[in-house]
Amino acid sequence: MSELQSIEIWRMAASYFFLVLVLLMSHFLKLGRGNEFWVSALRMTIQLVLAGYLLDLVFRQQHVLVSLLVLFAMQGFALVTIYGRLKGKIGHRLKNMLAPALFVGTTLPLAYFMIVVIAADPWYAPRYFIPIAGMTVGNSMTGITLGTERLAQAFCSGRARIEESLMLGAxxxxxxxxxxxDAFNAAVIPTVNSMLGMGIIFLPGMMTGQILAGVSPLNSIKYQIVIMMCILGSVGLTVYLIIQLGFRSFFNDRAQLLEEAD
Amino acid sequence: MEDVYRLREVSFNRVLTIPALNIPGGSLFLVSGPSGSGKTTFLKLLNNLIACDRGEILYRGRDILSIDPVKLRRKAVMVSHSPYIFPGTVYDNILLVFNFNRKEIVSQEKIEKMLSHFGLDGFLSRQTNKLSGGEKQRLGLVRALLLESETILLDEPTAALDEENSRTVYNYLNNWVQEGGRSVIMVSHDVSLAGRYTDGTMILDKGQIVELRQEGYARERTAVD
Structure with a gap:
C-alpha cells in the first residue's frame, strides 16, 4: 500500500468551501443559523489542531504516567458530560455510583486489551493506548448515560410495582x-446494532482512517474487530456495574424503597 | 396465643402515633378511620415497608429491626389498596409471588379452587390486562393468600367489591384465621360489615387512636353469614 498523501495547507483551506456552501444555503433558506455553522466549524478546527499538537507531544513522551493521565482526563471529562446530561434526573446516591462504574468499567477492559489482545510494547504505548481509550470511554459514556436514565425512569414510574413486590416478600x-x-438492554443495544451494520452499511471511522493511512484493509479489519470487542466489553461492564450499584441506591439497608430518588 | 404485633410509643412523621397496642395472634384485627387517618401507614410500618421515627414494633416478641426485612415480609405479607397486577396471565402472577418468596408453587388444583372461591373460576390462563378492577383486587388477595404466610396485612381488600363479594372475602378470612391459626390485620372503611367478622377494632383519626375495641377475643369464633 502507498504512503498517506499529505494535505497541503491551501488544499485543506479549500475544504472550507463546503462550509461556505452550507452558509449560503442557510442564508437562502433564511434559517438564521449561520453563526452556529461557522462557530461549530471554527471550534472543530481549533480543537483538532490543539488535540493534534497535544497528541504529538504525548506520543513522543512514551511515559506510563502521561498515558494514564490522558486516560483519567478522558474519564473525568466523560463524567462531567454524564452529570450534565443527567442533571435533575437522578438523585445523589445514584450519581455517586457513576464514577466507580465508569472508572472500573473502562479501565479493566482497556488493560486487558492492551496487555492480552494488542500486546503492545510497552503496554501503555500512547499510539495504541490513547485512541483506544478514547473509543472505550466515549462509548461507555453513552451507554452509562442511557442505562442510568432508564433505571431512574423505571424506579420513578414503576414505584407501585416495586413496592407491591416488596410487600409480597420480594x-x-x-x-x-x-x-x-430493561436498563441493560437499552444501554447496550446501540453498540450491538452498530456491530450489526458494520462493514455492510458503513465503514467505521477508525478503519477508514487506517485505510487512508495506507494500511491494508485486511489488517485494518483485524483492528476494527478487536476494538469493537473491547468497546462491547467496556460498555457492557460499565452498564452492568452502574445497574448493580445503582439499583441499591434506591433502597436503604432495611430493604425499604426510598421516598425520593436521592 | 402470643401477640403477633406489639407496638410501643410508635410514631411516624407526625402522620401516626400509637402509644401502645397489642394485637393477639390468631385473630382478625380491623383498622378503620377516615381518609388520611394513618391506616395505610400503620400497615406499612407492620410490613417494615417504612420505618417508624421512634418507638418499637415487635413481631412475635422480636423487634422487627432485628429480623431480616425480606424474611419479615414473607411472614407478614401485605396487599395494597389497589394491588399492582403484573403483566401476563393470572397464573404468571401467582407464580411470580411464589418466586418472590422462594417457595415451590402449590398445585394447580389448589390454585383453581381458590380462584373459584373468589369468583375467578376459569381465570388461570386469562391475561391480566383483561381483568376488571374488582377481579384485579380479588387476584391480588388470592395470590397473597395462596402463600399461606403466618400473617396477612390487607389494605381495603374489599374496596372495589360489591357486598356479596365482600362477604365472601370476610368469610374466607374468618375461616382462614380460625382453621389456620393465622393472623389478619385489615384496613377497611366498612366497619358495619367488616366489624362483624373481626376480633378487635382500632379506629384512627388524624393519626391517633380514638377507639380501641378488643372484646371480640373473648368470644367463640364462628362463621358469620
Missing amino acids: SPRAAAGNYLS
Whole structure:
C-alpha cells in the first residue's frame, strides 16, 4: 500500500468551501443559523489542531504516567458530560455510583486489551493506548448515560410495582427485576446494532482512517474487530456495574424503597 | 396465643402515633378511620415497608429491626389498596409471588379452587390486562393468600367489591384465621360489615387512636353469614 498523501495547507483551506456552501444555503433558506455553522466549524478546527499538537507531544513522551493521565482526563471529562446530561434526573446516591462504574468499567477492559489482545510494547504505548481509550470511554459514556436514565425512569414510574413486590416478600433485586434487564438492554443495544451494520452499511471511522493511512484493509479489519470487542466489553461492564450499584441506591439497608430518588 | 404485633410509643412523621397496642395472634384485627387517618401507614410500618421515627414494633416478641426485612415480609405479607397486577396471565402472577418468596408453587388444583372461591373460576390462563378492577383486587388477595404466610396485612381488600363479594372475602378470612391459626390485620372503611367478622377494632383519626375495641377475643369464633 502507498504512503498517506499529505494535505497541503491551501488544499485543506479549500475544504472550507463546503462550509461556505452550507452558509449560503442557510442564508437562502433564511434559517438564521449561520453563526452556529461557522462557530461549530471554527471550534472543530481549533480543537483538532490543539488535540493534534497535544497528541504529538504525548506520543513522543512514551511515559506510563502521561498515558494514564490522558486516560483519567478522558474519564473525568466523560463524567462531567454524564452529570450534565443527567442533571435533575437522578438523585445523589445514584450519581455517586457513576464514577466507580465508569472508572472500573473502562479501565479493566482497556488493560486487558492492551496487555492480552494488542500486546503492545510497552503496554501503555500512547499510539495504541490513547485512541483506544478514547473509543472505550466515549462509548461507555453513552451507554452509562442511557442505562442510568432508564433505571431512574423505571424506579420513578414503576414505584407501585416495586413496592407491591416488596410487600409480597420480594428481595429488592427481585422487586427491581425486569427494570434492571430493561436498563441493560437499552444501554447496550446501540453498540450491538452498530456491530450489526458494520462493514455492510458503513465503514467505521477508525478503519477508514487506517485505510487512508495506507494500511491494508485486511489488517485494518483485524483492528476494527478487536476494538469493537473491547468497546462491547467496556460498555457492557460499565452498564452492568452502574445497574448493580445503582439499583441499591434506591433502597436503604432495611430493604425499604426510598421516598425520593436521592 | 402470643401477640403477633406489639407496638410501643410508635410514631411516624407526625402522620401516626400509637402509644401502645397489642394485637393477639390468631385473630382478625380491623383498622378503620377516615381518609388520611394513618391506616395505610400503620400497615406499612407492620410490613417494615417504612420505618417508624421512634418507638418499637415487635413481631412475635422480636423487634422487627432485628429480623431480616425480606424474611419479615414473607411472614407478614401485605396487599395494597389497589394491588399492582403484573403483566401476563393470572397464573404468571401467582407464580411470580411464589418466586418472590422462594417457595415451590402449590398445585394447580389448589390454585383453581381458590380462584373459584373468589369468583375467578376459569381465570388461570386469562391475561391480566383483561381483568376488571374488582377481579384485579380479588387476584391480588388470592395470590397473597395462596402463600399461606403466618400473617396477612390487607389494605381495603374489599374496596372495589360489591357486598356479596365482600362477604365472601370476610368469610374466607374468618375461616382462614380460625382453621389456620393465622393472623389478619385489615384496613377497611366498612366497619358495619367488616366489624362483624373481626376480633378487635382500632379506629384512627388524624393519626391517633380514638377507639380501641378488643372484646371480640373473648368470644367463640364462628362463621358469620
